[in-house]
Structure formats: C-alpha cells, structure tokens
Amino acid sequence: MKPTLKINLNKIYDNAKIVKDTLDKYNVDITSVTKLHCCNPVIVDTLMQAGIKKFGDSRIDNLKNIKDIDAEKWLIRLPSISEAEEVVKYSDISLNSEYDTVKALNEEAKIQNKVHDILLMFDVGDLREGYFDKKDIVDSAKRIKNLTNIRLRGVATNLTCYGGVLPDENNLTNLVKVNELLEAELNTNLDIVSGGNSTSYTMFREDNPVKGVTNIRIGDTILFGRDCTYRSHIEGMNKDAFIIKAEIIEIKEKPSIPIGRRGFSALNSKPEFVDEGIRKRAILSVGKQDIDMDMFPLDNDTKILGGSSDHLIIDITDSKKDYKVGDTFELYMYYTATLRAFTSKYVVKEFI
Structure with missing residues (x-):
C-alpha cells in the first residue's frame, strides 16, 4: 500500500x-x-x-x-x-x-x-x-x-x-x-x-x-x-481534516540509544536520545521526502521517534494494539507535514 x-x-x-x-x-x-x-x-x-x-x-x-x-x-x-x-x-x-x-x-x-x-x-x-x-x-x-x-x-x-x-x-x-x-x-x-x-x-x-x-x-x-497567534486549537473547529496512513514494514525490539560513535544523520541533523531501555519499534513506509515530523499518532499510546527520507519510526511499546507487519498506521498531520504530502507524487490523495 x-x-x-x-x-x-x-x-x-x-x-x-x-x-x-x-x-x-x-x-x-x-x-x-x-x-x-x-x-x-x-x-x-x-x-x-x-x-x-x-x-x-x-x-x-x-x-x-x-x-x-x-x-x-x-x-x-x-x-x-x-x-x-x-x-x-x-x-x-x-x-x-x-x-x-x-x-x-x-x-x-x-x-x-x-x-x-x-x-x-x-x-x-x-x-x-x-x-x-x-x-x-x-x-x-x-x-x-x-x-x-x-x-x-x-x-x-x-x-x-x-x-x-x-x-x-x-x-x-x-x-x-x-x-x-x-x-x-x-x-x-x-x-x-x-x-x-x-x-x-x-x-x-x-x-x-x-x-x-x-x-x-x-x-x-x-x-x-x-x-496561529497562540498556536492553539480553536474550540469548536476541526484540527484533524488531514490524516496520513502508511504500511508497517518492520517491527523489532531494539535499544533506545544508537550504539557506536555518532555523527550527523542522513538529513544533516544530530539527534539526541534518551535511554528508555529496549523498545518495540515499527517502521512505516513513508519518510521525510513525503512528510515532515509535524504530526502525532491517532494511537495515543504510541509516539514518533524520528525518521529518514524513506522511513518513519514509531515507538509502539505501550500500545494496547497488537500491530503486525502489513498493518496500516495513521497519524494526524499539521501544516508542514500536510504541505509536503500534497507535493509528493508518492503519496496517494483520498477525499472523504
């Protein structure tokens, strides 16, 4: 998908x-x-x-x-x-x-x-x-x-x-x-x-x-x-008109801190990590070429860890859902993420 x-x-x-x-x-x-x-x-x-x-x-x-x-x-x-x-x-x-x-x-x-x-x-x-x-x-x-x-x-x-x-x-x-x-x-x-x-x-x-x-x-x-003045939701208005869904292509348990001498990531950032032990992570088939990190998951018990140009990594450790490879995962999108998704030819647009 x-x-x-x-x-x-x-x-x-x-x-x-x-x-x-x-x-x-x-x-x-x-x-x-x-x-x-x-x-x-x-x-x-x-x-x-x-x-x-x-x-x-x-x-x-x-x-x-x-x-x-x-x-x-x-x-x-x-x-x-x-x-x-x-x-x-x-x-x-x-x-x-x-x-x-x-x-x-x-x-x-x-x-x-x-x-x-x-x-x-x-x-x-x-x-x-x-x-x-x-x-x-x-x-x-x-x-x-x-x-x-x-x-x-x-x-x-x-x-x-x-x-x-x-x-x-x-x-x-x-x-x-x-x-x-x-x-x-x-x-x-x-x-x-x-x-x-x-x-x-x-x-x-x-x-x-x-x-x-x-x-x-x-x-x-x-x-x-x-x-946009206060960067806050206006009561009575919809903040979730745009949702992206992507397929889970990997689920693995891994440490929360990368191992080895670290430099810059692929897109010139230098991420910081917090040691939370071993975590269960899902990788989605979408990345920064298509979206920005200006999003949050519909599943409140999960969180975005980060991503690269082609991958988005989600922490699903605390989720009540039993995610499997091949399942779809959905996230609410804000401005910059939606902007990038609309300009990406790799993202399908579906009107509801």
Whole structure:
C-alpha cells in the first residue's frame, strides 16, 4: 500500500463556515490561501460551497489547477518579471512591490487585452516584502496610475512569516492609513486593504477588529482549526481534516540509544536520545521526502521517534494494539507535514 493522505472535506467545510461567519460580522472578506493543497480543485470547490469566492496561491502552477473555476484568483507571492505572461493569464490580482515588475505586467496585459489588478505590498514591520517608506509607495503608485492596463485596487501587508511580528491595532491601522494616503494622492477609491494572514484572524475572533481592513488571506486556520497567534486549537473547529496512513514494514525490539560513535544523520541533523531501555519499534513506509515530523499518532499510546527520507519510526511499546507487519498506521498531520504530502507524487490523495 502506498502512503495515503486522507482529506476530510466536511471538516474543511465546517471550519471555513466558522471563519467566514466570524469575518462577515465585520464586513471582511476572505482570500483562501491554497498553497498547502496546491490549489486542489476538490478542496477549492468545498470552500466555495462554504461561501468563499477568492483564492490565493504563491505559485502560478497551482493557480492553473483552477483556471476554469469561476472565482477570483490571487498570486500572493511577488511576481517574477520572467513570468509576467502567466501571471496575467492565470491570476486576476497579484501582490507587488516593484514598479519594473508592474510595468512588465502592464505590457503583457496589453498583449492579452486585459486589465490586471494589483495590490501594493507595504511592510509594517515584519521585514519581508513590501515598500517600507510611505514616500516610496506613493511615488510608485503615481507612476502605476499612468499604466493603461493595470488597476491598483489597494494595499496589503504580510506579518508573522519572517520576523514573527504579530498583527495589532497599531501596525494594521498604519496599513489602513497608507491606503488612505494613496487614495488622497491619487484622487481615487481603493477598495482592498488586505491585513495579513491567519494570525490577523485572532483579532476579529476576539472581537477586536481594526477598522478599515477589508480582507484577510487565510489558510492555516481554515484547514487546521488553529489560532496561529497562540498556536492553539480553536474550540469548536476541526484540527484533524488531514490524516496520513502508511504500511508497517518492520517491527523489532531494539535499544533506545544508537550504539557506536555518532555523527550527523542522513538529513544533516544530530539527534539526541534518551535511554528508555529496549523498545518495540515499527517502521512505516513513508519518510521525510513525503512528510515532515509535524504530526502525532491517532494511537495515543504510541509516539514518533524520528525518521529518514524513506522511513518513519514509531515507538509502539505501550500500545494496547497488537500491530503486525502489513498493518496500516495513521497519524494526524499539521501544516508542514500536510504541505509536503500534497507535493509528493508518492503519496496517494483520498477525499472523504
């Protein structure tokens, strides 16, 4: 049996409805971030049934998967000039911070006889992408206004991903004020203020909205029912929409500490071990090429010991189940493990 990723669509739907209903109270819409599941059309359809109509991905190849779906498609990673043709062809909105890139998108939009929408990224402190100086973003916006096939829709920011800076009233209000500044300088209405990602949802969930934010780009919270600010499960939401199952290919009793002079493991880590005596271990037919260790077993009496590129080692000593070679073993998956499983061609995807 090949390793299989089980995807529970009902649980994803329920999570999406909770998030959407919460944000609807504040007239904030959602761009569902799809990069974890590579913009899978089945999951996108489930999210659309929950009322979500905008989808954002960091890779054009993923957006191609939903090119025939009637929804607004966002490219949420800064475009490369070299991919301008595909950006215009497969996305309705892209997030930008360089005038030369926007100019290339404009030229391509002319060729395709389209008007391409953009948001300008403004860095409010996390120090990843975006303009950092208000004068710079105003000067760039004024030049962009003269481009015939580009429509500036507003501003966006990213938080938490690089610097770990959390969204708060100060930094998101700063973003809103940048949008207002651009409206005044350009004498136009800009209708989108995209105030970050899943960490920004916490503020609205705690009834602490930032006036002027009109959009949040959310992936993790919808897919895993997780409050990304506190890294904790949100009561009433599903955290187990993704489960991986793999076949047991060996069961042996072995010492808990490797024997001999030790250096680095195969994937450049230097693991530490605790002496727990002889333990019963199961090896599964899946490894770090397909998954990350960001998981935990459904069987609470077992634990992950570690793995290599092709193997996952589980301590089954204390389990009440009598596992045999050939049995399947299941684990709940979190973000990075699920991300890797979706991109692995060796993992079967099974929708429930």
